[in-house]
Amino acid sequence: MGRYDLALIGFGGVNRALAELISQRGDRLAEELGFALRVVAITDLRAGSLIETDGIDLAPLLAVEPGELSFAGLPGGDADPRNEWVIREVPADIVVEATFTNPTDGEPACSHVRWALTAGKHVCTTNKGPVALAGRELGQLAAEHGVSFEFEGAVLSGTPILRTARRVFGGLEITGVQGIMNGTSNYILGRLEEGIDLPTAIAAAQELGYAEADPTADVEGHDVQLKLMILANHVLGADLCREDVFREGISHITPQDVRDAVSKGLRWKLVGSATRRADGTVEARVAPVALPGHHPLAGVSGPVNAVAFHTDLLGTVTVSGPGAGRIETAYALLSDIIAIHQRHHADDDTAPLPRVLQARVLQETHRG
């Protein structure tokens, strides 16, 4: 059975959840997927770096509270993250980038990705920065070095939006996309419909852990803007910069606006939309829209996210699911690793299937 050695860059919620998945159900996953996963390096701004080329024992690390984790005293440990050295030099097959999103220039994550790809290592990431701001360049760099650059989790956490567009829409022309891609603002709009005012709704979202202390990125549409760039560039083949994407948040929507909409059967949603124009270019905008009840995004409530794909032969196909969450986002990384395996190391027929399907195929093969 094959094995992938991983270097985890950033050990916050998401990569920690991936480590939990590997530690707690690695054997079961290996049986299902046909490959094992081993973590050989972890770096983190606060905890430092930890390298063990024979595989890090994850359970003891996961037993320590996140804020108290320090690699400095451990064998192979260092107080310094040493990101460039770890990414370039430690023998890993896949670099898993999950540091913070920098919406201005994507750094230092962009450099992390570049170092890894240039060193001939596959990269998967949940970090919107590098994908939205340098996705095309990094994709070309990956192609030049014969490796993969995967980023399903950068849009709707584990809900498979990008991979759905690539894998099950063959023969269709996607003419446009519309998405509810920020659970915090969607939750807040739902509370406004209940008659609560904006500051109270934001406070409630913060209490539930949906909103950050500074809710600007969620409420003013900056987060959706980056996700829409990724979606439009990947699914519609656009090449959008931030300046190309009109952005308006939900902060100016009044309780009266919401009441008026509800009385007309409409629901306000913060919608990111991208449409192919007649000349082939793509128009993209983030703005609150009062959607009619029958619109496929109108019923998407609370923290749920969704993307509607408008197509030539099928009309609209909509995929909804979680848009955030530690485990959900870690699953996106796992799905990226599966995609890397399928592309580089597996025949089409051995592509991993959900467990029951695999059992059934085996059964059929044996019977056959």
Place this chain on the structure above:
Amino acid sequence: MGRYDLALIGFGGVNRALAELISQRGDRLAEELGFALRVVAITDLRAGSLIETDGIDLAPLLAVEPGELSFAGLPGGDADPRNEWVIREVPADIVVEATFTNPTDGEPACSHVRWALTAGKHVCTTNKGPVALAGRELGQLAAEHGVSFEFEGAVLSGTPILRTARRVFGGLEITGVQGIMNGTSNYILGRLEEGIDLPTAIAAAQELGYAEADPTADVEGHDVQLKLMILANHVLGADLCREDVFREGISHITPQDVRDAVSKGLRWKLVGSATRRADGTVEARVAPVALPGHHPLAGVSGPVNAVAFHTDLLGTVTVSGPGAGRIETAYALLSDIIAIHQRHHADDDTAPLPRVLQARVLQETHRG
């Protein structure tokens, strides 16, 4: 460039729409998909059979009104459909089965599929009968003969439900599924919410072409029962017969029931659901359910269909889209053909991508 020769069994709405796609945009599709499609045989209960191993010229056939089409006078034509002979003997790569659904024993479609698979031909079908009633046997027969048996269109027409479960959920455990899988009954329930009584709502559905002259299969849940069997058997690895699936239609729901539900924020939907029990077996039932507003299926209105997948790591992921339509269902057949190509004749890297993506990858490769 490769080419697939098709034998179309049944020339009603769906296979006719597939012939239109091939006739009208075959060149564009070939460029995108990397293979050409050619129809070498058509059989139909009323029109007879038509065989032209160098490829049938489709445009003249499509210019004739469906009811007036007769192959008897044409070169290679015959008044007799001669299904068994055509399926077994005409040199086709793929047999496309789109005759009527027989919900009792699946015939004659089951025999059509068996003849084709035994002759070493791939089969794709939109016919619920063979898939729901003999899916496992036919899947094994296909495996024995080294060919594919594909049936995406048997559940939600072109909306990619089965392929989503197989291709983008690797590493997940699907614990259950719930679906709105009949647009007619969903439309009727919507009209009941508007205060219209059942007979009037059924008449409206018939006028719009949603409901048949005899609406029993749609209204009493027989159609959903077959689709749920396909979904549960395929996605949860169950082995359900019709007797295993409890079925209750919507005909006993009163306007008062609907008003009561609406007043509590609930919406009646005809839901097909399958859940894995603790012992590994699968419980499946079709019944009207009053769903709370935040349920992912509650907002699915009119003729739209949807399936919610409940999973271990991602919670619920829902896919919605058309559940019927000539072109939409013909697209399901095209997506089946693409799947056959990917499995048997393509490297992973040459898997067809939506057009813009392909253009972009080519561009990236050239730049690289």
